[in-house]
Amino acid sequence: MQTNVENLGALERRLNVSVPQEKIETEVESRLKRLARTAKFHGFRPGKVPLKIVAQQYGPQVRQEVMEDVLKKNFSEAVRENNLRVAGYPRFEPKLAESDTAQVEFSATFEVYPDIALGDLGGAHIERPVVEVTPADVDKTLEMLRKQRVEFEPADRPAQSGDRINIDYRGLIDGAEFAGGKAENFSLVLGEGRLLKDFEEPLLGMSPGQSKTFEVAFPSDYHGKEVAGKTAVFEVKLNGVESSKLPEVNADFATSLGIAEGDIEKMRSEIRANLEREAAKRVNARLKEQVMQILIDTTSNVDPPKALVEMELDRLMEDARNDFASRGLNTKNFSLPHDMLQERAQHRVKLGLILGELVKIHSLHPKPEQVRAVVEDLAQAYENPAEVVSWHYAAPERLKEAESAALEDNVVTWVLEKAVVTGKPMPLDELMGRS
Numbered sequence: 102m103q104t105n106v107e108n109l110g111a112l113e114r115r116l117n118v119s120v121p122q123e124k125i126e127t128e129v130e131s132r133l134k135r136l137a138r139t140a141k142f143h144g145f146r147p148g149k150v151p152l153k154i155v156a157q158q159y160g161p162q163v164r165q166e167v168m169e170d171v172l173k174k175n176f177s178e179a180v181r182e183n184n185l186r187v188a189g190y191p192r193f194e195p196k197l198a199e200s201d202t203a204q205v206e207f208s209a210t211f212e213v214y215p216d217i218a219l220g221d222l223g224g225a226h227i228e229r230p231v232v233e234v235t236p237a238d239v240d241k242t243l244e245m246l247r248k249q250r251v252e253f254e255p256a257d258r259p260a261q262s263g264d265r266i267n268i269d270y271r272g273l274i275d276g277a278e279f280a281g282g283k284a285e286n287f288s289l290v291l292g293e294g295r296l297l298k299d300f301e302e303p304l305l306g307m308s309p310g311q312s313k314t315f316e317v318a319f320p321s322d323y324h325g326k327e328v329a330g331k332t333a334v335f336e337v338k339l340n341g342v343e344s345s346k347l348p349e350v351n352a353d354f355a356t357s358l359g360i361a362e363g364d365i366e367k368m369r370s371e372i373r374a375n376l377e378r379e380a381a382k383r384v385n386a387r388l389k390e391q392v393m394q395i396l397i398d399t400t401s402n403v404d405p406p407k408a409l410v411e412m413e414l415d416r417l418m419e420d421a422r423n424d425f426a427s428r429g430l431n432t433k434n435f436s437l438p439h440d441m442l443q444e445r446a447q448h449r450v451k452l453g454l455i456l457g458e459l460v461k462i463h464s465l466h467p468k469p470e471q472v473r474a475v476v477e478d479l480a481q482a483y484e485n486p487a488e489v490v491s492w493h494y495a496a497p498e499r500l501k502e503a504e505s506a507a508l509e510d511n512v513v514t515w516v517l518e519k520a521v522v523t524g525k526p527m528p529l530d531e532l533m534g535r536s
Contacts, residue, residue: 106183112212112406114185117196118175119204128167133159168205176209186214189408212406217458220399225520227391230384230527234376238529242372243350246358253343259306260342262292266304267340272317272333279328286340300335307339376529383532389509392516396455397448405450413446414439456512465515467507475503475510 107115137155138148145154172193180187191211253265260266265288272282289295291304299317307313314336323329348354352363360368397403421442422435460466476493480486493499 106179106185109210111404112188112215114211114213116176116179116183116185116191116209116211117206118172118179118209119206120171120175122203122205125164125167125171125205128171129160129164132163132167136163171205172207172209188212188214188406189412212408214406215402215404215454217400217403217454219455219458219462220396220401222395222399222516222519225395225399225516227388227395227517227520227522228525229522230387230532231524232380232384232527232529232532234373234380234529238376239369239372241530242376243369247347247350247354250348250354250357252346252348254346256342256344257309258342258344259308260291260304260339262305263290263345265290265343265345266307267343268304268337269340270335270337272335274328274331274333279333281325282328282333282335290345304337304339307337309339309341312336312338380529380532385510385513387532388517389513392513392520393452395516395520396459396512397452400455403451403454405447405454409450409453410443410446413450414442417442417446456508459512459515460508463515465508465511467504467511471507471510472500472503475506476500479503 105117107117109115133152133155136159137150137152140150140155140159141147142150142154142158145151176191176193179185189212191209194208194210196206196208256264267286267288269285270283270287272279274282289301291301294301297317297319299315303313303315314334316332316334318332319325319328319330321330348357350365352365355363355365355368358368360371418437421437425435476490477486480489480493483489493503
């Protein structure tokens with residue numbers, strides 16, 4: 102076997118390989134002979150089929166298999182001999198023989214991984230959110246839980262914010278009805294902001310049985326393009342009003358949340374513990390986000406192989422398709438323009454290359470006990486954590502997500518030891534992204 106490597110660009114290479122024709126013919130004949138021992142042909146006993154007949158029937162298929170095996174084997178050997186780190190899959194192409202028909206020549210075009218030069222993290226600055234869960238945060242969470250369990254009862258009075266109302270409405274633009282502009286027995290809770298402010302505000306103060314006509318101006322960026330930027334005239338009839346009734350914070354309420362014996366103090370304690378766990382996760386997420394961006398910013402000239410970017414694009418597309426399917430949407434002809442995902446795919450590939458180099462140089466591979474801790478933490482969100490842990494360990498491939506998370510945790514810990522980290526006091530609502 103003879104090989105030589107051509108540089109076609111920063112990362113693209115072409116490997117030219119020459120294999121003796123005799124070697125291929127010998128392997129083809131050997132396989133046909135093995136096949137003849139077991140081949141079944143009408144009129145011949147097993148093992149007595151003439152080799153010529155076997156070659157006529159199976160020759161082209163066997164030759165194709167031999168060529169594929171030779172290509173792969175010789176390519177792998179050439180890659181090892183030349184110390185090449187192949188990214189993605191090679192593209193094999195036969196080369197037309199010019200004079201020497203005693204040799205079978207082919208080329209393999211592929212990309213290699215770039216050399217990664219990790220940057221200096223000594224001057225990197227990271228802000229660690231410092232959050233204290235207060236009694237007011239517990240009270241606010243309790244209020245949210247109460248609203249989730251709100252009940253409504255008929256009210257013989259004008260509608261006010263927080264009421265659930267039932268209406269019939271009909272909208273016209275330039276005297277004509279439009280899609281989505283008409284409904285009967287439509288219910289909404291005033292003040293939740295489900296509808297445009299111009300539509301909700303005139304409903305406040307209306308009494309059951311009352312009708313009203315008013316204008317609604319649709320914003321120019323409204324999601325319904327056919328009405329965006331236009332003004333509609335709505336005729337609305339209020340059918341009924343229901344006032345909201347929040348449950349009292351008592352033993353029954355605590356029991357409804359799964360607190361044994363309706364212990365209110367225990368309920369508050371568990372709410373606080375849950376908030377602290379969620380806050381810790383959000384803090385870690387913010388730290389991880391900063392760490393990953395710093396690694397990107399401090400590592401220069403990372404040129405991601407196109408093959409890896411294409412593979413990442415396919416993964417992102419599949420994730421988007423699965424997300425649509427999980428929401429009950431039709432994915433039969435689902436597709437997104439690659440331009441929408443190109444930048445994200447490149448970012449993820451770059452980060453993956455940097456993390457791979459960092460993990461290799463500094464031996465940051467996760468230990469089994471770290472992976473176990475991640476799995477157990479994930480399992481806490483389920484009713485029977487022990488079963489979830491067992492499920493993960495029943496098949497090694499199920500641990501990949503936990504292994505990746507543990508690896509990223511190791512990287513974050515390592516970077517935090519190198520960078521300048523300062524605490525930033527932050528209210529819980531800000532950390533959670535709530536107004």
